[in-house]
Amino acid sequence: xxxxxxxxxxxxxxxxxxxxxxxxxxxxxxxxxxxxxxxxxxxxxxxxxxxxxxxxxxxxxxxxxxxxxxxxxxxxxxxxxxxxxxxxxxxxxxxxxxxxxxxxxxxxxxxxxxxxxxxxxxxxxxxxxxxxxxxxxxxxxxxxxxxxxxxxxxxxxxxxxxxxxxxxxxxxxxxxxxxxxxxxxxxxxxxxxxxxxxxxxxxxxxxxxxxxxxxxxxxxxxxxxxxxxxxxxxxxxxxxxxxxxxxxxxxxxxxxxxxxxxxxxxxxxxxxxxxxxxxxxxxxxxxxxxxxxxxxxxxxxxxxxxxxxxxxxxxxxxxxxxxxxxxxxxxxxxxxxxxxxxxxxxxxxxxxxxxx
Amino acid sequence: xxxxxxxxxxxxxxxxxxxxxxxxxxxxxxxxxxxxxxxxxxxxxxxxxxxxxxxxxxxxxxxxxxxxxxxxxxxxxxxxxxxxxxxxxxxxxxxxxxxxxxxxxxxxxxxxxxxxxxxxxxxxxxxxxxxxxxxxxxxxxxxxxxxxxxxxxxxxxxxxxxxxxxxxxxxxxxxxxxxxxxxxxxxxxxxxxxxxxxxxxxxxxxxxxxxxxxxxxxxxxxxxxxxxxxxxxxxxxxxxxxxxxxxxxxxxxxxxxxxxxxxxxxxxxxxxxxxxxxxxxxxxxxxxxxxxxxxxxxxxxxxxxxxxxxxxxxxxxxxxxxxxxxxxxxxxxxxxxxxxxxxxxxxxxxxxxxxxxxxxxxxxxxxxxxxxxxxxxxxxxxxxxxxxxxxxxxxxxxxxxxxxxxxxxxxxxxxxxxxxxxxxxxxxxxxxxxxxxxxxxxxxxxxxxxxxxxxxxxxxxxxxxxxxxxxxxxxxxxxxxxxxxxxxxxxxxxxxxxxxxxxxxxxxxxxxxxxxxxxxxxxxxxxxxxxxxxxxxxxxxxxxxxxxxxxxxxxxxxxxxxxxxxxxxxxxxxxxxxxx
Numbered sequence: 001x002x003x004x005x006x007x008x009x010x011x012x013x014x015x016x017x018x019x020x021x022x023x024x025x026x027x028x029x030x031x032x033x034x035x036x037x038x039x040x041x042x043x044x045x046x047x048x049x050x051x052x053x054x055x056x057x058x059x060x061x062x063x064x065x066x067x068x069x070x071x072x073x074x075x076x077x078x079x080x081x082x083x084x085x086x087x088x089x090x091x092x093x094x095x096x097x098x099x100x101x102x103x104x105x106x107x108x109x110x111x112x113x114x115x116x117x118x119x120x121x122x123x124x125x126x127x128x129x130x131x132x133x134x135x136x137x138x139x140x141x142x143x144x145x146x147x148x149x150x151x152x153x154x155x156x157x158x159x160x161x162x163x164x165x166x167x168x169x170x171x172x173x174x175x176x177x178x179x180x181x182x183x184x185x186x187x188x189x190x191x192x193x194x195x196x197x198x199x200x201x202x203x204x205x206x207x208x209x210x211x212x213x214x215x216x217x218x219x220x221x222x223x224x225x226x227x228x229x230x231x232x233x234x235x236x237x238x239x240x241x242x243x244x245x246x247x248x249x250x251x252x253x254x255x256x257x258x259x260x261x262x263x264x265x266x267x268x269x270x271x272x273x274x275x276x277x278x279x280x281x282x283x284x285x286x287x288x289x290x291x292x293x294x295x296x297x298x299x300x301x302x303x304x305x306x307x308x309x310x311x312x313x314x315x316x317x318x319x320x321x322x323x324x325x326x327x328x329x330x331x332x333x334x335x336x337x338x339x340x341x342x343x344x345x346x347x348x349x350x351x352x353x354x355x356x
Numbered sequence: 357x358x359x360x361x362x363x364x365x366x367x368x369x370x371x372x373x374x375x376x377x378x379x380x381x382x383x384x385x386x387x388x389x390x391x392x393x394x395x396x397x398x399x400x401x402x403x404x405x406x407x408x409x410x411x412x413x414x415x416x417x418x419x420x421x422x423x424x425x426x427x428x429x430x431x432x433x434x435x436x437x438x439x440x441x442x443x444x445x446x447x448x449x450x451x452x453x454x455x456x457x458x459x460x461x462x463x464x465x466x467x468x469x470x471x472x473x474x475x476x477x478x479x480x481x482x483x484x485x486x487x488x489x490x491x492x493x494x495x496x497x498x499x500x501x502x503x504x505x506x507x508x509x510x511x512x513x514x515x516x517x518x519x520x521x522x523x524x525x526x527x528x529x530x531x532x533x534x535x536x537x538x539x540x541x542x543x544x545x546x547x548x549x550x551x552x553x554x555x556x557x558x559x560x561x562x563x564x565x566x567x568x569x570x571x572x573x574x575x576x577x578x579x580x581x582x583x584x585x586x587x588x589x590x591x592x593x594x595x596x597x598x599x600x601x602x603x604x605x606x607x608x609x610x611x612x613x614x615x616x617x618x619x620x621x622x623x624x625x626x627x628x629x630x631x632x633x634x635x636x637x638x639x640x641x642x643x644x645x646x647x648x649x650x651x652x653x654x655x656x657x658x659x660x661x662x663x664x665x666x667x668x669x670x671x672x673x674x675x676x677x678x679x680x681x682x683x684x685x686x687x688x689x690x691x692x693x694x695x696x697x698x699x700x701x702x703x704x705x706x707x708x709x710x711x712x713x714x715x716x717x718x719x720x721x722x723x724x725x726x727x728x729x730x731x732x733x734x735x736x737x738x739x740x741x742x743x744x745x746x747x748x749x750x751x752x753x754x755x756x757x758x759x760x761x762x763x764x765x766x767x768x769x770x771x772x773x774x775x776x777x778x779x780x781x782x783x784x785x786x787x788x789x790x791x792x793x794x795x796x797x798x799x800x801x802x803x804x805x806x807x808x809x810x811x812x813x814x815x816x817x818x819x820x821x822x823x824x825x826x827x828x829x830x831x832x833x834x835x836x837x838x839x840x841x842x843x844x845x846x847x848x849x850x851x852x853x854x855x856x857x858x859x860x861x862x863x864x865x866x867x868x869x870x871x872x873x874x875x876x877x878x879x880x881x882x883x884x885x886x887x888x889x890x891x892x893x894x895x896x897x898x899x900x901x902x903x904x905x906x907x908x909x910x911x912x913x914x915x916x917x918x919x920x921x922x923x924x925x926x927x928x929x930x931x932x933x934x935x936x
Contacts, residue, residue, distance in 0.1 A: 048837060074836040075845075081837035087830035091852045100848070105839035152838065162837075 001026055002047070002160060002192065007056035009042050016042040018216045019056070024160070029186050029193045031207035033200055035239070039216040040196045041164060047194060048081055048162055049074040060159065078106050080153035080191070081162040085169060086145045088137040095133040097152045098123050105156035119155070126188065127151045127181070143174045150182070154189050163195040167202065179206050200240050204228060212236050231281060232271040243281035244322040250275045259318035260297045265343050284325040288344045289313060289333060296342035301333050315339060385759040389766075395810055396766040399785035400773065406784055407623035418617065418624045427601075432628065435602040438519050438591070439584045439632075445524025446580040450531020451573055453675075455565075457532075458539035461659035462672055474683040476529035477914060479871035481589030481891065482907045484522050486686035488513055488593070489693045489904060494703050496689055514598040522590045525682050527583045531576035538572030539565070540655040547660070557661075571644055578640040585633055586774040588874035589888075593895055603629045604874070607776040611783075611878055619783070626777040633774065687911055694904035712905035723890050723906050729801065730887040734869035737808040742862045745816025746854075752817070753824040767814045775811075775874025782807045782879060801884040807875050812865045819861020823854045856925055863921055867914065 004022040008015065017039045024030055032040045045051055046058060052071035057064050065072045074081075080101070088097065098120045102109045109116045124130045127147040137145060146166065153161055166182075167175045183206060186193055197203050203210050204224040212219040212227065214235045220227060231237035234245060248257040255265040257280070265280060274281055290296060299317035313324045313333065324341070333339055408414055422428050453472055457465055475483055491497050491510040501508040512518060542565060550560040566573075591602045601609070603625060610622040663671065697709045716723045748767070752760040770778050786797040786806060797803050827850075835849040851858075873888030880889045887910060894903035 048833070050833060050836075073841070074833070075839045075841040077837075079837055081834065083830040083834060085828055085830055087828060087834040089831060089834070089849055089853070100835075100840070101838035104841075104844060108839065152834070156839070 001061060003057075003059040004043075004047075005057045005059065007043075007046060007053045007058060009039075009046060009051070010054045016216055017046075017053075020218060022211060022218070022221070024192050024194065026159075027190045027192055029183075029206065029208045030195065030211060031203035031209070032194060032196045032211045032213060033198070033203040033240070034213035035198060037215075038213040040198075040213050042216075043213070044162055044164055044194065044196050047160070048079060049077050075104075076106060078159045079162060080105075080156065080158035080160075082149050082153045082164065082166040084165045086137075086149040088145055088148055090137050093134050093136055094129055094140070094148050094151075095120055095124065097148050098155045101152060101156045105158070107156040107158065123151050123155045126154075126185070142170050143178065146170060146174075146178055147181070150185060154185060154191070157189060158191055161189070161191045161193045163193065165197055166195070167197075168199070175202070182206065204240075210240075212240065214239070230269050230271055232273055234274075234279070234281075237274075237281035241281065241283045242323065243283050244287075244320075246280045246282055246320070246322075247278060248280060249278055255280045257297060259320065263295075263297055263342070266345075268343070268345075282322075282343065284312070284323045285310075286344050287322070287324040287326075288342050289315075289324055289326050289330070290340040290342065291331070292338040292340050294340040294342075296340035299339055299341055301335055301337045301339055304333070304335055315341065317341065389759060389763060392763050392766045396769055399778075399781035399810075400769060402784045403623050403626060403777070403781045406620060407627050410617075410620065418620045422621060422624050422628075427606075428625075428628075431601045431603055431606045432632075434516065434595075434600055435585070435629075435632070438516060438523065438602055439581060441516075441520035442523030442527065442584045443577060443581045445520060446528040446531050446584070447573065447577050449524065449528035450576055450580070451535055451569075453528070454532045454536035454539055456671075456675070458536050458657070459660045460671070461662045461668065462675070463668075464672070468675065468679065471679040471683050472532055473529050475526050476533075477867065477918060478687070478911055479589065479873065479888065480522070480526040480587060481593055481873050481888065482690075482871070482911060483526055483686065484590050484593045485891070485895070485900075485903055485907050486690035487522060488900075490686040490689045492693070494693065494696070494701065496685070514594050516600060519591055519594050519600065519602075522594065523584045523587060526587070526590065527580045530579045530583060531573070534576030534579060535569060535572040537655055538569045540657050542568045544656060544660055574640050574643045578636060581636045582633060582772060582774075585629065585636070586776075586874070588775055588877065589892075592877075592892065596896075603632075604774055604776045607780070608877060611776075611780065619780070622780055623784075626774075626780050629774050629777055633772070690904050691908045691911075694901065694908045696901070698901070712901045713909075716902050716905045716909075720902075722885055722893075723887075725883075726885040726887050726890040729884055730870050730872075733801070733804055733808060733886065734866045736805065737812060737869040738862050738866040740809050741813050741816040741865045742858070745813050745861065745865075746820040746858055748813075748817045749820035749824055752821055764814070764817060767810075767817060770811045771814045776878060778811060779807065779875045779878035782810075782875070798879075799881045801881075803879050804876060804884060804886065807879055808869045808872065811875060812868050815864050815868065816858075816861045819864065820854070820858050823857025823861070826857060827853045856928055859921075860925075863917075867917075871910070871914075 002022075002024040004020055004024075007017060007020045009017040020039075020043065022043075032043060034040045046053055046066065049066065049072055052066050053068060055068060058066040060078070064070075065077060089100075092100070099116065102116055102119060109119055120133075121130065124133055127150055129144065129147050129151060132140065132144060135144075137148070140148065146169075149166070153163075163182075167178055170178060179202065182193075182195075195203075195207060204227075207224060209221060209223055210227050211221050212235070219233045220231065220236045222230075222232075227236065228241055231241055231243065237243035237245065246255075246257055246259075248255055248259075253267040255267065255270075257263055257265070268286070270280060288296075292298060297317055299315040299322070301313055302316050302321070303312075303314035305312040305314075308328075310325050310327055311332070313326065315322050315324055322341075407418060408416070410417055456462070457468065457472075462468070478486075489495055491513050495510070497510040501510060513522070546564055546568070547560050550564045551557075555563060586604065588604045588608065591600070591605050592608070595601060595605060607622050607625045607629070610618050610625065615621070692703060694712055695709065696703055696707045697711050698707075701707045748760075748763065752764055770781075773781070782803060783798060786803050788794050789797075797806065831849060831853060832845065835845045840848060871888060872886065873892060876886040876889050877892060880886060885893075887906075891903045891906055894900070894906070
């Protein structure tokens with residue numbers, strides 16, 4: 001179990017992290033999600049030990065890894081790390097990459113040569129590189145390089161596996177494949193994983209728990225589905241769910257949009273913080289577009305973008321501009337059409353949230 | 357793929373031990389900076405101080421004395437004319453070649469680049485020696501001119517024009533070095549944008565390309581200016597016989613003249629030389645004040661200008677003619693003329709002999725002992741710089757704060773100073789490191805060693821620093837998260853990756869120390885002669901044939917060493933870094 005207690009990091013007058021608190025359970029897969037410059041890489045570097053916190057402590061299994069006075073360097077921590085650029089050493093073969101941490105890591109193999117060779121073979125088999133053991137990095141494809149980087153990181157069975165946007169250097173197809181690969185490695189090594197990414201789709205797909213960061217602060221920590229359906233801050237609502245922030249009034253768990261008070265929307269699970277500020281976060285796919293003669297809010301379609309599996313409409317509603325995603329099987333609208341908009345009654349998992 | 361569940365149980369909960377992390381290490385910084393200050397900056401301060409002191413009292417006596425002498429002003433005038441002329445020549449040649457190599461489609465660019473660097477690798481006094489042979493009575497230029505009608509004669513190199521020519525040809529590779537990558541880094545889109553905005557190629561060159569290349573051109577120009585100002589070999593070889601003095605040779609004359617006030621007079625002249633160098637540096641800063649350098653642009657070395665086949669051939673032939681005539685022909689002439697038995701006799705089979713070589717290497721004992729001195733000095737200087745310079749570069753790379761920047765600045769001073777001035781600084785500093793205590797460093801080979809090491813250290817720092825910049829920081833981070841620390845990290849990961857870059861820095865230090873003349877000419881003592889000093893001595897005594905023979909052997913050695921190094925670099929890239 002890793003505890004990050006009240007950690008701040010300052011670079012001169014710039015504060016990269018503001019009093020971060022975070023707990024990582026054994027074997028947990030955590031994604032740290034945020035835009036560039038939000039402090040996620042700083043958090044990762046603090047966990048790795050490449051630098052020390054300006055304030056606060058980091059503990060692993062009740063031992064202090066880092067405080068303002070002392071920082072245990074990365075080579076003495078029980079960690080593995082996968083780098084964005086893979087960071088493969090051009091002068092070593094695939095097998096040598098795996099052998100390296102097995103010789104020097106705190107968890108190095110102390111037994112004989114035979115055990116070491118066996119272990120190298122096992123790790124290479126696990127990532128599917130056993131046939132390429134004697135290749136050099138320059139002779140590998142992008143996906144294979146990624147597998148070498150993974151193999152090197154997991155070889156000594158670290159308690160904590162850090163991944164710094166490991167998939168961002170790969171093309172889209174390969175990224176999907178490597179997501180599964182990483183999930184499989186997580187299952188089989190049972191290490192705790194901290195996976196930094198700016199891709200919300202990646203974070204939702206892969207993690208047990210997502211930490212959303214913005215401007216050096218943690219916005220929300222939650223499992224993917226909760227984060228997506230029940231965002232607690234405007235940032236999470238727009239960054240993760242791409243929500244439209246509809247202004248209006250909350251009256252006893254019912255929402256009246258400011259644009260057209262004739263409409264009343266039920267509470268489909270909106271966090272209290274939004275209720276206080278009079279906002280209903282509506283995800284693009286939660287809206288239902290209808291022809292104008294129907295009930296609902298009236299709006300004008302200003303842009304139509306065909307996406308293949310769905311259609312993205314931009315609709316001007318009063319002063320506001322909403323993004324609405326509709327299935328290709330639903331009725332179609334064109335630019336300039338006047339449309340009626342209402343809320344889809346999506347099934348809610350938590351029955352207690354449904355208003356009667 | 358088989359799952360290895362048992363692995364999980366093996367995971368060990370490690371005891372983690374603390375290591376001290378020095379967040380407050382300013383005390384080390386201060387001590388380090390102090391040491392660097394004593395070795396690199398203090399000598400200069402002592403020189404400036406001595407120019408103001410006479411018998412323990414502060415005085416302007418030497419300044420008024422020297423500034424009143426017409427000889428001083430004649431020397432300053434010569435210096436300014438020669439430096440201005442040679443800097444313009446070096447800039448014109450350097451920018452022209454770098455633009456052509458960067459933009460125009462030519463075949464054999466790599467070979468061309470090697471020949472551009474040749475005058476840079478060969479010490480300038482040897483180049484000068486070669487040119488004097490090239491233009492000599494029995495040399496090929498005069499032989500060709502005598503075929504032509506009229507009584508044409510080769511121009512006299514022992515003149516201001518000759519000095520300018522030789523300085524320009526020796527230093528244009530520096531300008532080339534500084535500008536070629538600047539040209540390559542100018543995005544071709546910018547030229548294309550100029551073209552779509554209606555500018556012709558020529559106007560785009562003036563309005564877009566050259567202004568963007570200005571930072572590189574200005575720094576190349578500054579280096580050429582400082583090198584021209586600093587150069588001692590060329591004005592000493594060509595100017596002394598014609599009674600043309602520049603500041604660097606004038607300072608030398610003062611010191612070896614041993615008057616009662618020789619050192620103080622030399623110190624005053626050094627300050628004047630230093631002021632001229634400073635004015636040039638300020639001028640460059642003034643030029644660059646408003647320009648912005650975009651460092652993130654990628655270098656693009658594919659040609660941008662395609663000529664018709666005929667024009668391209670013509671251009672290639674003229675470029676190669678120029679390169680061969682300016683770099684290789686004089687050396688070949690020197691080699692050939694070193695084989696004739698006596699100075700001035702015509703070059704034909706009867707006059708060929710190895711007599712000069714026999715004298716240099718068998719009869720006279722000095723050249724061989726000088727060669728051994730220079731090789732040892734160069735080797736140990738290289739070794740010391742290799743370790744200290746790489747360590748400094750690593751600190752500079754890992755902790756880019758005020759302390760490492762200041763340290764690097766201090767280390768640059770001895771190299772940036774004109775050689776004669778620096779040699780004087782060394783005398784003032786190490787004659788009596790603490791006033792009243794003479795440890796006997798001056799007058800032995802040790803002062804040469806200290807001087808070489810302090811002067812050339814910055815070359816290794818820059819070379820290693822560039823090598824560090826070229827490897828991704830994650831290479832080292834990956835080593836650390838894999839548990840490698842200290843020597844293991846260096847031996848297994850960093851050194852193999854850094855080796856080529858560090859080695860080229862070390863080789864430059866070795867080469868510079870091996871053929872050094874300016875500093876050595878003031879610091880040598882009997883028994884500690886260096887290669888440069890011996891060749892200079894032969895030349896001053898009028899033994900041109902001996903100096904050409906010795907120089908020829910040196911040039912062959914340097915070319916052989918350079919070739920070996922390039923071969924080694926290629927092998928390393930292929931065997932160790934597995935690049936294809």
